[in-house]
Amino acid sequence: MELRTIVVDDEPFSRQELVHLLKEHENINVAAEANSAEKALELILREEPDAVFLDIEMTGMSGVELAETLQKLKKPPSIIFATAYPDYAVKAFRLEAVDYLLKPFDEVQVAQTVNRLIQRFSLPEKNAGAVTGRLAVQSGDRILYLEPGSILYIYKEGRDTFIVTEKEKYPSKIALKELEGKLKGYSFFRVHKGYLVNMEKVEELVSWSPSVFQLKLTNSKDQIPVSRNYVKELREALEL
Template identity: 25%
Template sequence: MTDLKVLAVDDEPLAVERLQILLSKQPDVALAGTANDGESALQMVDELKPDLVLLDIAMPGMDGIDVARALSGRPHVPLVIFVTAFDNFAVAAFDVEAVDYLMKPVLPDRLARALERAREHPRRAPGPAAPAPRYVEEFWVPELHGLVRIGADQIERITAERDYMRLHVGNRSWLIHRTIAKLEEELDPALFVRVHRSVILRRDTIVGLHRDEAGHWNARLPDGAEQRIGRSYADNVRKMTGRG
């Protein structure tokens, strides 16, 4: 197995030193270099072409999220694992497709698991890459100390809240940073249907459709609740019944 070339980025010298020590104890890892700010990190990525960047988020000037976004447009795009003392960046980390999200102080076994995820990432896996799925199959959403996986087919309802979308699974829900238009494009229309400017439903949760006295269409849900169907979406919802 070839070594995983890693660039460690943190504005705190002691934090960089700790990462160096931790990485030195991991098998099949080569430290490509270190950087203390975002601009230097981008320059070193261009020069050293690491496989992976361990990237602090809360840095002055260009923070880790900005660095990750800037990397996506460069000729060489390494994988990113965020390292931070704060747990409120998980949504942003998901949006820039980070491989993992480590909380400080980083523990050796947790770092080992994150490095293994990087090794197994499709961009690192040997052999021909599998074709990317046409539609999103899973979401990694923030929890108290990290991220949790939610299969797209588990989601029952999606509601818009300003610049975020709330994914509802049973009596729990999670926020992700998306527009409803973007999310509608990413979801399989065989599984989901948009029924309102701010609501998407999983199709098999709709147990009935009816028109109220005012002429508005409503979707009846398994728990007896009803969801108003926006006029712009009524034809699309009726089409799924084969009677549109």
């Protein structure tokens, strides 16, 4: 697999350094370079690269503004932000960047990013977001990386979403439906319009009446309501 990339940075030294490190990887083809976001946009529309390594603080259009523009394309390239400023990590997450490289670059850091990029293009489309095998969740001003297997269940309460593990409950700004999509390919099942449950953690399906069911989970005192609309599918999923 060869991935075509474009490197965008208005600082010549940083741009050349990153290009040099990327060329050490046979899977990466640096198709073009740009010293501004405006020039990069022209190149991206013409070259249609798989990925763009993008500086953030640039004269004129910023890297964030360019990334927002690229998201509107029918087939946007994967974005890797490359910057000296760690304060943009949350914005990078919101723009679904593959990674966030901090300057000065080093071989190990770039190699890890290249591996994530290759994994993303090697995975089926429906699970392309899970390149690290972990779920990236923005919680307040933090970005958390949770192992899907550590999650007991996810629920929404009003406009808020919460991710519950055996140790802690995390508030999240991501909608339940979006989290459900991110966790496709893992053992999660919608049991209620407001609940998504890790089926690996289900210990017991309790029937309180012919139409009222609850789930008991391993290592949890919480009981999860099951909508009668989901009971049949849930029984099949549990092989009952």
